[in-house]
Amino acid sequence: MSSENENAEPAAPEPPEQLALIRETVRRAKVPRAKPRTWRGAALAKELPVARVLVNKGVLHLDQYFDYAVPEELDADAQPGVRVRVRFGAGAHRVREGRREGGGLIDGFLVERRAETDYGGALAALASVVSPEPVLSPETLALARAVADRYAGSLADVLQLAVPPRNGRAEAKPSPEPLPSPPAPEAGSWARYGRGAAFLEALAGGGAPRAVWTALPGPGWPDELARAVAATLGSGRGALVVVPDGRRAARVDAALTALLGDGRHALLTADSGPEKRYREWLAVRRGSVRAVVGTRAAMFAPVRELGLVALWDDGDSSHSDENAPFPHVREVLELRAAHERCGFLLGSTSCTVEAAQLVESGWALPLIADRDQVRRAAPLVRTVGDGELARDEAARAARLPSLAWQTVREGLKSGPVLVQVPRRGYVPRLACEHCRTPARCRHCAGPLQAPDERDLRCAWCGRGAPDWHCAECGSTRLRARVVGARRTAEELGRAFPAVPVRTSGRDHVLDTVPARPAVVVSTPGAEPVADGGYAAALLLDGWAMLGRPDLRAGEDALRRWTDAAALVRGQSEGGTVVIVAEPTLRPVQALVRWDPVGHAQRELAERAELGFPPVSRMASVTGRAEAIAAFVAGAGLPPDVEVLGPVPLPVTDPGRPRRPGDPPVGESWERVLLRVPPGSGAALAAALKSAQAARTARGNTDQVRIRVDPLDIG
Template sequence: MRSDDRQSGESAGGGPEQLALIRETVRTARVPRAKPRTWRGAALAGEMPVARVVVNKGVLHLDQFFDYAVPEELDEVARPGVRVRVRFGAGAHQVRGGRREGGRLIDGFIVERRAASDYSGPLAALADVVSPEPVLSAELLGLARAVADRYAGSLADVLQLAVPPRNARAEAKPSPEPPPPPAAPGPGTWERYANGPAFLDALAGGGSPRAVWTALPGPHWAGELAAAVAATLASGRGALVVVPDGRGAARVDTALTALLGEGRHALLTAEAGPERRYRQWLAARRGSVRAGVGTRAAMFAPVQDLGLVAVWDDVDSSHSEQHAPQPHAREVLLLRAAHDQCGFLLGGTSCTVEAAQLVATGWALPLAAPRERVRAAAPLVRTVGDGELARDEAARVARLPSLAWQAVREGLRTGPVLVQVPRRGYVPRLACERCRAPARCRHCAGPLQAPAERDLRCGWCGRDEPGWHCAECGSTRLRARVVGARRTAEELGRAFPAVPVRTSGRDHVLESVPDRPALVVSTPGAEPVADGGYAAALLLDGWAMLGRPDLRAGEEALRRWIHAGSLVRGQAEGGTVVVVAEPTLRPVQALVRWDPVGHARRELAERAELGFPPVSRMAAVTGPPDALTAFLASAALPGDAEVLGPVPLPMSDPGRPRRTGDPPPGERWERALVRVPPGSGAALAAALKAARAGRSARGGDPVRVRIDPPDIG
């Protein structure tokens, strides 16, 4: 077995720090040697008897290629890109009594066949070829290496995300021949955008336009994405669309089928099941289909001859992978657009700061409708401040002020009314009515809750709290900081007893509701589509979303409001949105004007002044205090890097589900942020990766690194 000093080589990237680390770790002399002819008495392949393999081992100090001998019986099937089984680990190099021992069988991929190895010792042989299907192309390998380097991760971890598990039945089924390119579609609803028809014409003509698309409210966005895909296919190239969830993928899938017919695209979602999803993935890899649409994992889909990559609603948290190295779909598609020199489309009803930066730097052009079209398509937005809510007598029933009552009554005359609540459940959080201090348990400082028909209870330790009083002001009166969806539904049901009330949330998400009077209470992101659009929408507890200690709090609140408002009929049809939030706040004003692009530009300007992402590149480093201090001291950070912190992290509660990045229960961890200016992001990732690899080789305490953390609040 052999370790490749040039682990990534010219084609796969890598830095001098990594090369030095690998040389120090392996500590084995390497001299050119002749190609092997036998192994354990068995003949080896006559031509190209050495296979270079990437093994499924995600530890960073082993992030390199390894050489194995190819037995003669595997010569025909051991092609680059196929899955193999190899011996790896302690003792895999040893020969005892004339036979090789040690090492356990693990999976890997052949990346290259070679005539000779420059490793001086004996080579272990490939144990088996799992499948003759070449699933790892050179293009996919290069993309995986680029993603690993950008996010300071290992190639093996990225390949686990990029290549789905094998399904033998799906692999055995032949894929049909690809259909001929379709005719270029007409502009359709793209005519509503100033440069929409020109964008489609550029794609159909073989061009590679790059655009940030601010979609108009309404149900047409899926059909417009399908038209962009069809225009790309008409040029003889492929297209890939990534959406946040299965519901969005189903809408684009339906639109593509209606526009192109069956068999022209692959649907890549977890809901399809492992066999069907792998069959669809193989169809894209084999070239049987030239288009793909799916959720986060589809960002690596091996669509051939890419002409367009598109991502919808890029700020949705579902686009951020939770498994190492935690890449973001938008950034992966940006890498693909740059590498394949293909078109790029970032779309959404809202606009992120990252999207505004792409336009500000000139990398992409804006694709938006004129203001008069925006005003006609968007609903009328009215605001109610928290102070007005407290003084309004009507708000004592169902927490609705008079303006909201009126909007609900008017809306229920012509159709369903949407009520967006920031939280699911009953009453997730309570606070002092006088000073608004959070109500916490005396024993563990956990948040107090008031489940239905029960006294106060701690959400962490489960103890009852019968005699609570505020530690700040002494008051004994509580108010709901955020009332959950089920509680809101109960209150609305009492307020409108003749109207059906439906709920949609994490436990049960409604796909759609009919065009009949009804109250639909939903958490953000779970709003069902109403046939013909909602007559009105109420956006409750806006201050709860705006008050989160997060850099993206305003941006995320505006996105959720605009997403809900986009399901409401336009102002010309009587659609109304009432948002309960302080009217003077910037996100609320952006919602009233329906101007997400202006909000994103102002956010970008402020972040540029403060040096916050995406203007700067940032990494979050977490771990035990001593380990974190030693790690930062050993990392060869760029000279322009700035270390912020470290600061202690909240201790994880043993009784609550752990999120990615949370410290182990009962352990005290700290977090430091490392910030670099534009142009130094690659150097920062390389330095952190090299430091992690050295720590991994020495067996030190775990230190976690996340490039571009979504939460730096």
């Protein structure tokens, strides 16, 4: 057989001691020696000739390390943490099992150099070192392994989230020299919170305090986060801040620049572009920068000597990754705080049940302002019941009760007014005006809609429904279940023709608006910041948020209302918020009192009685009925597991974009929930991972999807 390169010079012979070692290993294992697939006859490295590699294969039955030989030519570059390419197939050997898999070249990370291997046969050699830049640190590897184990996922999948794709131009540029540590800042507005000043002092002194921080309403939270980061940098350590989106990352970025100047922190967001983002990430990995502000993927940022991890608004769904194994930023940062013994700060203007549990368990201390501070900072909140809205003459003209109408008129005298609408669009879904039964197509049961006020049509099959009547009560009158932002903006534009009306939503999100009078119609999470604060705010269609069939419906509604109301001026400046929702409901009352912590504590107590998360641990298993029944039966689940279900999943709506985890269009899937008490979560994840690995190893083609700690459990 001819060599791969006829003109290549003959390779140097292997050292005699290395040959003897390989021959003795082969003789004992009684396995015929296999020639390396890509480095035929290549001399091996004289020291530590074995490379332990994690291949970039996310399948669970390959979630382990593989040993490869290190050619002498790659000895200098093949260091732990670098990216490599290997021949994965015949000649690629499984650690401790000696089996061979697949074929072809594949990317991977070199995890460790060793003097010997556990495998009894000859090893394939590393094909190449992609780059000598070490991008995988031991701390990141340990964190990724902990995350994979917690979420029943593979290490390769987690590292796909943790290490960004390589960019050669960014890698070739040197990173700047690190700046000296800045002086510790004054407590500033942190003094408004009970233990706030002490928290900053602990960070500046090299401590690792853990706290759940309920921020006061207003635009000042980015400055307070910046002070916490500056205090940590002053102690000679690094800091990491994760926020839900690029808009809020930009606000924290601006606050840090104003406090510390340029060059002391990196901004890691998707908006930066791949080259700039990778260049910033490398500056962090090389130790040139010790502070990071970013969105979800920044939770794995390799900050040197980490002293603080901070998360803003942990209830935002953006913090839950939609790629396997679906980690949540809050849980990952908790793991980092424990593994790296650093400080932890969880902040929001609201409070999630998980945050309340951290305080109740004693793992973190609360940072809350006293009631006098809250009353001065929060706006006046007034309620309007949905029954009053239905009887109100003004509602028929502009879908606003008289109180809301008056609030808008008064607010426009001194500044902009915010109007929060639960969704974008025009009139996406309709329901019976009398009993509110959703209006559905008689042919396919799809939802009926009247786009741009035209005739009724099905959103799924497109058929018209001119003679629709309610199947429950017989009524022929319809109402919009949720009127979208565009329709609301049109109504308000007709009501206030002399005032500009602006919209902010998914397709066009405003960052800021000036202090001039204007009506700003926004969907939740897209509210722009107003210079000097909004004069007033309307929170419309509260029943639509609270009526979702979800365990977190009340918590999410209160969080969205609180985020919007926090942008309104305080009571002392005349700020007013009107919420259109049933006044007696608990989330509405919590907003009126501005008591998100009390609401979270009561929710936690109720979930503890019922055994719901976060008091228990849950996992969802979805797939075809036969597949999930066989999976659950053979999974070897812990003895204290409780199986809830199966229940059918809704058929995927062809009219909306598909999301990760959706069943294939047209297929009927079911879901099973597995619940275990505290202390058994690790055993449940291990059992699910083992069972899924066995299925993939057998080549089972029936899809079974696993999600540990699912956000939506109905």
